[in-house]
Amino acid sequence: MKTINIGGVPEHFNLAWYLGLKNAEYKEANINLRWKDYFGGTGAMCKGLRDGDIDMAVILTEGIIKDIIAGNGCKIVQVFVETPLIWGIHVDAKSNYKTIEDLKGTKAAISRYGSGSHLMAYVNAQNNGWDLEKDLNFEVIKNLDGAVEGLTKGTADYFMWEKFMTKPIVDKGVFRRIGNLPTPWPCFVIAVREDFLTENKADIKTILEIVNNTTSEFKDIPSIDRMIANRYEQELEDVQEWLSLTEWSQENISKETIAKVQDELFALNIIPEKWKYEDLVENL
Template identity: 85%
Template sequence: MKQINIGGVPEHFNLAWYLGLKNGEFKEQDINLRWKDYFGGTGAMCKGLRDGDIDMAVILTEGIIKDIIAGNKSKIVQVFVDTPLIWGIHVAEKSDYKNIQDLKGTKAAISRYGSGSHLMAYINAENNGWDLEKDLNFEVIKNLDGAVEGLTEGKADYFMWEKFTTKPLVDNGTFRRVDNCPSPWPCFVIAVREDFLKTNKADVKAILDIVNATTKEFKEIPSIDRMIANRYEQEIEDVQEWLSLTEWSQENISKQTVKKVQDELFALNIIPEKWKYEDLVEDL
């Protein structure tokens, strides 16, 4: 049985993978799929792909495109979640900051440079007409636990992370959400190391077929809202709202989307150049 290592964030978006593993569907295809949780998000997964710790990743679109251009020898093989990610913009509950404009020129907590929380801080700044040189400052906090410590102790002033993942921290009075910032494109894609893809294309295709069968019917799974609420410690009404807003994909990323992401990242000086679609994406 072939072992294949895959990484992703330990969040509700990825429950479809857990269900496939739990039901033994990958083993039926003679694949020993090993899931690794990446609490540090996209930046940590990019490192995992580069180092060969994982063969595949369920990863933020903008983050992997940036990292491939920066030398990560991986390719996008499919969009996983077709809808935008809703990034909540959070401050410490007792913070004096009340709205987005109060945060202009303050310090953003980011998991690491090149991460989603880092890139989306630029998108948010652009959306609000801030000076990208003067109005953005960063404090690296590694993960959600680091953000709690960083904001509570005043090392950073605000933190951007997926709205529903952080909702329990808003509910318990750790954070206060001052606004939302949706990503301007489909949020999660599946990326694979090029070396691995060359010799294991059929296995990657088999893995995608299994997870796609689950995501096609995900919302129809009996009591799926309760399962998510229990597993990820969320309120049932928040899960139901999230399900109503989220659509999965079984298709590869479009040329139009790749162009949009690159245009945005290039305009923000996050990438030094734009690449051809074929250098970023592989069709199976």
């Protein structure tokens, strides 16, 4: 049985993987798929792929494109979530910040450099006409718990993270959300280490087929909203709203999307050059 290590954030987007593992669907296909939770998000997964700790990852589109261009030998093999990620822009509930403009020149909490929270801070700054050199400052906080500590103690001023996963913290009165920023592209893709992909294409295809069977029928699973609410400690109405806004994909990323992400990252000086589609993507 082939052992394959995969990483992802411990969030509701990835419940389809858990269900397939729970039902032993991968083992039935003679694959020992081992899931690893990455609380630190995309930056931590990029490191995991580079170090060989994982063979594949469910990872933010903009983050993995940046890291592949920076030397991470991976290929995108599929879009996992077609819809945008809605980033909530959060401050400490007791802070004096009321608007996004109030955050100009303050310090953003980020999980690590190269993470989604880091890259989207640039997108937010550009959208608001800030000076990317002078008006952006960063404090590395590793994960959501670190963000709570950082904003509460004042070592950072704002934090961008998926709005539904942070909503319980907002509801408790720890964070206050002062804005939202949807990604202008599909939010999650599946990426595989290139050396691993070359030798294991058939197994990767099988894994994709299994998870795609789950995601294509995900919203029809009986009481899926209650399952998500219980597992991820969410309010049922928030889960129902999230489900209404979220669409999974069973297709690979388009040339147009790759071009759009690279155009944005290049304009922000996050990547030094733009690559050809086939250097970033593998169609299985």
